[in-house]
Amino acid sequence: KNEVEQSPQNLTAQEGEFITINCSYSVGISALHWLQQHPGGGIVSLFMLSSGKKKHGRLIATINIQEKHSSLHITASHPRDSAVYICAVRKGEYGNKLVFGAGTILRVKS
Amino acid sequence: DVKVTQSSRYLVKRTGEKVFLECVQDMDHENMFWYRQDPGLGLRLIYFSYDVKMKEKGDIPEGYSVSREKKERFSLILESASTNQTSMYLCASSPYPSTSGISETQYFGPGTRLLVL
Numbered sequence: 001k002n003e004v005e006q007s008p009q010n011l012t013a014q015e016g017e018f019i020t021i022n023c024s025y026s027v028g029i030s031a032l033h034w035l036q037q038h039p040g041g042g043i044v045s046l047f048m049l050s051s052g053k054k055k056h057g058r059l060i061a062t063i064n065i066q067e068k069h070s071s072l073h074i075t076a077s078h079p080r081d082s083a084v085y086i087c088a089v090r091k092g093e094y095g096n097k098l099v100f101g102a103g104t105i106l107r108v109k110s
Numbered sequence: 111d112v113k114v115t116q117s118s119r120y121l122v123k124r125t126g127e128k129v130f131l132e133c134v135q136d137m138d139h140e141n142m143f144w145y146r147q148d149p150g151l152g153l154r155l156i157y158f159s160y161d162v163k164m165k166e167k168g169d170i171p172e173g174y175s176v177s178r179e180k181k182e183r184f185s186l187i188l189e190s191a192s193t194n195q196t197s198m199y200l201c202a203s204s205p206y207p208s209t210s211g212i213s214e215t216q217y218f219g220p221g222t223r224l225l226v227l
Contacts, residue, residue, distance in 0.1 A: 004152075033215060043200065043218035086152065097143075097168070098216065100152040 003027050006087050006101035013108050019074040021104045023087030026068065033098065034061050034072050035086040043086070046072070077108045113137070114219040116201055121224045129188040131222050133201030141204045142184035143216065144168075144176060146197040153200065159184055191226045198223050 004025045013019050023032070034046040047054050047061040049070065054061050058077075063070040074081055087101040117132035135142065141160050145153040145168075155168030157176040165176050173195060177185040184203075188195055202216040 035218075040220070042220045043202075045215045045217070048215050088153075097155055097158065098153075100154070102150055102152040 002102070003091075003099050004087055004089055004101040006085075006104050008104060009102065010105045011107070013077050013106070015078060015108055015110045017077050017108075019077050019081075019106065019108075021072045021085050021087075021106070023070045023072070023101055024068060025070075025087075025089045025099075027089065027091050027099070029089040029091055031090045032063055032070050033088040033090070034070075035088060037084040037086060037103070039083075046085075074106075079108045079110050082107050114201060114203055114217050116199075116219040116222050118222050119220060121222055123188075123191050123224065123226050125192060125226060127188075127191050127226075129191050129224070129226075131186040131188075131199055131201075131224070133184045133186070133203075133219055134182055135184075135203040135217070136182065137203065137205075137217070138181065139203035139205050139217075140181075141216075142178065143202040143204075144174075144184065144186045145200045145202065146170070146195075147200055147221075148197050156186065191224075193226050196224060196226045 007022045031048050031050045033048050035043050036046050037043045049063045058075045060073040084103040084105050086103045088098040114135045123129050143158040144156045147153045154170050156174050157168050159165045159178040162181050175187045199222045201219040204216040
């Protein structure tokens with residue numbers, strides 16, 4: 001079983017819909033990252049969380065340390081949000097390495 | 111802005127060739143990473159380096175080696191390319207964790223899509 005599991009693997013939404021992507025992990029972590037990868041390959045870091053909730057524009061990320069679960073929400077989705085969203089965790093207290101989920105492919109139709 | 115650049119966006123090589131993938135970052139980061147990304151498997155760490163001339167194996171180092179002679183540059187070497195090394199290769203860098211132990215985000219390059227025939 002992978003240490004980081006994402007769901008769903010694929011998601012198609014209509015423009016304007018509220019979107020949730022989930023991430024569960026099975027190891028102790030010091031931080032969790034949400035990343036976005038557009039077609040063409042470039043990866044951008046969206047959030048780094050160690051507790052609670054963060055918001056940036058239409059994106060909201062939450063983490064529940066006790067339940068080992070994080071969610072990424074997109075409000076008022078737009079076709080330009082179409083991308084692969086990747087959850088990654090930093091294992092242990094001072095680790096430099098990330099462990100990645102397989103990613104969620106999001107397509108937002110207009 | 112942090113910039114991480116990779117030498118090629120697309121590369122086609124033949125089985126058995128020696129392949130060099132170069133990565134350069136301009137933010138004086140201590141840590142640099144090489145990943146490969148395959149459908150359904152996510153990103154997997156090949157090697158990382160936490161200082162000049164220092165390296166550590168990641169999860170899938172077999173068939174690869176690395177070189178870090180200068181702080182800003184981290185090279186991935188495929189000694190004898192094979193078809194199962196066809197993949198997207200991503201480089202990343204990050205500063206060393208702060209003294210508080212809070213981990214830092216990684217900054218990624220645009221990726222190199224390698225095809226081995």
